[in-house]
Amino acid sequence: MAIQISDLNYIYMAGSPFEKLALHDVNLTINDGEFIGIIGHTGSGKSTLIQHLNGLLKPSSGTITIGDTVITDKKADMKALRQKVGLVFQYPEHQLFEETVYKDIAYGPKNMGLSQDEIDERVREAMNYVGLSEKYMNRSPFELSGGQKRRVAIAGVLAMRPEVLILDEPAAGLDPAGREEILTQIRALYLERKMTVLFVSHSMEDVARTAGRIIVMNKGTVAMDGKPSEIFSRAKELREMGLDVPQITRLIDELRARGVAIDNSIYTLERAKATLQMLIAKKEKKEQGDATC
Amino acid sequence: MLKDITLGQYFPIESPMHRMDPRSKIVLLIFMIVAIFIADNPITYALVTVFTLLIILLSKVPIMMYIKGLKPILFVIIFTAVLNVFLTPGTKIDLWGYTTPMTWEGLILAGKMALRLILLIIASSALTYTTSPIILTDGIEKLLKPLSYLKVPTYELAMMMSIAIRFIPTLIEETEKITKAQQARGADFDSGSIFKRIKALAPMLVPLFVSAFRRADELAVAMESRCYQGGEHRTRLREIHFKGIDLIAVLVFVLFFAAIIVLGILF
Known part of the structure; x- marks a missing residue:
């Protein structure tokens, strides 16, 4: 499902002394099946932006079209829209409330008015997607570990089978292993279900590894939009926004500055490793060649 | 809202x-x-x-x-x-x-x-x-001071009040966040019979209470780990x-x- 945002403006607490222009002149086209990373400093408007995409916030002006629904239209069916656009909030485990994991995941599908069989199927499917084994089904969500709770919450959104999945900092506050797991699962989910995924993060590493396109938000508007290689080649601008490039890109830039002939569009650890190993092998070969002469 | x-x-x-x-x-x-x-x-x-x-x-x-x-x-x-x-x-x-x-x-x-x-x-x-709420509770505490001679725990009362006031905005924010999160899962808070609406509040109230208890717990730990002891001999910033x-x-x-x-x- 494609998303079209044009001239979006949002004023927070309009008409009060705390009024703030949270978003201005946002224009974006998100195509079907893209995996997009949204990055930005705290207060850059990224969370505000994603809440517009399933109608939780209403734009002060501008239009948003999702699929063929114009959500700024007063008659738009918000409930139907929210099933198509699944939104996973930051720290989603804070929204768990049911007695069992099963019931909590079933909350969304139940609100959709599905049959018991359908609900059952979807709950099992969603648990499978996030890697929760069925033995957790009848446990209370409150006695699980932090990472498991988060997976239950994400499963709760997945069980609605959204066509667009939006995640706000899905890995925040997890340990490195939990982080890795969640990111891998999201990536796998994207490949398997062919969903459009929008993924908000402030970790350059996470975004660099997963996203095919990056949107950089700054001061309430879109500052950059492009492929990771394009975005990370503008390190100076990113730094001015209080952001940075992935650490590995910094290392590569440093090497280039010292005269090492190396590709400048490397932003993942895997590629950097491969490239550097190749360079080192080449050099060793050369040295060996020199020695035998 | x-x-x-x-x-x-x-x-x-x-x-x-x-x-x-x-x-x-x-x-x-x-x-x-x-x-x-x-x-x-x-x-x-x-x-x-x-x-x-x-x-x-x-x-x-x-x-x-x-x-x-x-x-x-x-x-x-x-x-x-x-x-x-x-x-x-x-x-x-x-x-x-x-x-x-x-x-x-x-x-x-x-x-x-x-x-x-x-x-x-x-x-x-x-x-x-x-x-500001903090100054207001300071004022109330000072005004209640004479009662402490009658063994009324004025300091504790004032502390409880300032904590309560301090957390009102936090809880409001939390409520809005949870409401949105449940709405994203298709919750409907404003239609149906009264009974249905009250039932629909559970997905909002349970997480809210859970988080309130968590916050209280964290606050208590933070205060104790800094050796907090209320009452006499405490001085103020303002x-x-x-x-x-x-x-x-x-x-x-x-x-x-x-x-x-x-x-x-x-x-």
Whole structure:
């Protein structure tokens, strides 16, 4: 499902002394099946932006079209829209409330008015997607570990089978292993279900590894939009926004500055490793060649 | 939504009233309420109204904020006014030749009561608009100090109050976040029968309570790990002082209060 945002403006607490222009002149086209990373400093408007995409916030002006629904239209069916656009909030485990994991995941599908069989199927499917084994089904969500709770919450959104999945900092506050797991699962989910995924993060590493396109938000508007290689080649601008490039890109830039002939569009650890190993092998070969002469 | 509740909200600007000692503001508010209730004739009513307008001006808070603050009690004002108009015995009002159950006395009483309620809310709002919650509880604690000789745990009471006040915005924010999260999962909070709506609140209330307990727990740990011990010998970051401006305010108020009493006796 494609998303079209044009001239979006949002004023927070309009008409009060705390009024703030949270978003201005946002224009974006998100195509079907893209995996997009949204990055930005705290207060850059990224969370505000994603809440517009399933109608939780209403734009002060501008239009948003999702699929063929114009959500700024007063008659738009918000409930139907929210099933198509699944939104996973930051720290989603804070929204768990049911007695069992099963019931909590079933909350969304139940609100959709599905049959018991359908609900059952979807709950099992969603648990499978996030890697929760069925033995957790009848446990209370409150006695699980932090990472498991988060997976239950994400499963709760997945069980609605959204066509667009939006995640706000899905890995925040997890340990490195939990982080890795969640990111891998999201990536796998994207490949398997062919969903459009929008993924908000402030970790350059996470975004660099997963996203095919990056949107950089700054001061309430879109500052950059492009492929990771394009975005990370503008390190100076990113730094001015209080952001940075992935650490590995910094290392590569440093090497280039010292005269090492190396590709400048490397932003993942895997590629950097491969490239550097190749360079080192080449050099060793050369040295060996020199020695035998 | 919840953010629109203005009663009890602090309005962070600079004004003579913001600079006053919270203790004098609290005590003066109590006497102001007394003055509003002893005003009983047109002249004294006019005087308290003018004085209230003066308070609004001195607080430098936009008058719209006060009007917004009146909204939640609009129903109470209208309800009491209607009851007064119909239930007060006296001369019946004739309308287009018909005798209605309304009375002139009732109408006047309703007007008086409505004015009193409005002035009361405005005066109380002026206190909370110009005093930050922390300073307000400091003031209350200082005023309650004499009670501690009667073994009333005034310090603990004040601490509880400031913690409660401190967490109101946090809990409001939390409520909104949870509401949104559940709405994203298709929750419907505002349709269906009353019973259905109450049931629909569980997905909101359970996480809210869970998080409130978690926060309380974290706060307790944070306080204990810094060796918190309430009560005596604790000093404050901001001491409150009775300043020149308070003296002026108190003198003006004493004159006003005396005028109310004298005018009340004379007319």
